[in-house]
Amino acid sequence: MAYKPKEKKEPHWKRDFPIRQDDATKITRREFAKFLCLLSGGFAAGNGFILANYFVNGKEPVKDHFVCNVQDVPAGEMIEFSLTGVRGTREIPYILVHLEDGQWRAFDQKCTHLACAVRYVKERNQIQCPCHNGWFNAETGDVIQGPPPRALPQLKVTIRDEKVFVSHFSEHENNS
């Protein structure tokens, strides 16, 4: 006499915790192999997508982009601005720093550790990530201290007619 549930479509918790001992058998080798294949296939596809996305979209240059007028940012100050990302999909926040010695620098605002917003600290002439006390060189973006593993991505700053523009470094220019 077989056990016949009244409803064919059972709630999922009934499938997960069956009353029948026969239904509660362990997962089969075939199911497990299938699961492993799908999982590793998913990982491979995901990695492939990330790589392809990098090659397709990652090299799209930031064209000269007007940020502000020179007199808007006094020496020793910074402002935040954002650029629309590749293909207009997202806004990437940046900071524009006017160093004490008059130089201009533009960095990605997201810390390379866990993407906290970094800020320029005038007293030390360094860029700080307040979340885990990471410090960056304000001139080069290199890591001085703390958890950040990589230098802050940097944009090239050009001043034309008392106006500040940013753009990506072109390939033959030295990035550091």
Place this chain on the structure above:
Amino acid sequence: MAEPKENFNSELEFFVDMQRCIGCHACETACAECETNGQESMIHVNYVDRAHTVQTTVQVCMHCEDPACANVCPADAITKDSNDVVHSANTARCIGCSNCVLACPFGVPKKMESAELMMKCNLCYDRTSVGKKPMCATVCPSGALFYGTKEEIRKKRPQSDPVRTFKFGKQTVNTKVNVMMPKGTKEIRVY
């Protein structure tokens, strides 16, 4: 040794004849003697209305087709095997929540407070799985409990019919254990 599945005789069924119960508690004693129960009886003799009558009834687990006790168990401790026997709570899983006690329409599972465990009849699975009869059925002096084939019980009780369909309001409960009722009865309505 063959599997219990193969040794279990599915032609044999359990029959309960409530009006034959004389309240001798022999079944309880026999059940408690079984080592697998830890000397606790899993069959219960109840007084119907003790103030007015000496009538007793006996309640074994009815082994429902869709057991309410197993459905409400949050710890997945109550299971049904391939012989349609609903087993007592797996002691490694039972958390003593008493959900099964509250859910069972027949009032079968009892909670052993000292052990925080649910105890209910498992049709003497240690015996029936090797082709023997349940303890209670072998000791019952009045024939209130019987384990055998339908033909046997029909010969013994020509005026009765075994019934295993119960109606609790609008809900129908089908069981593996039969209750002997006057001839012609198809189902028992409990309102």
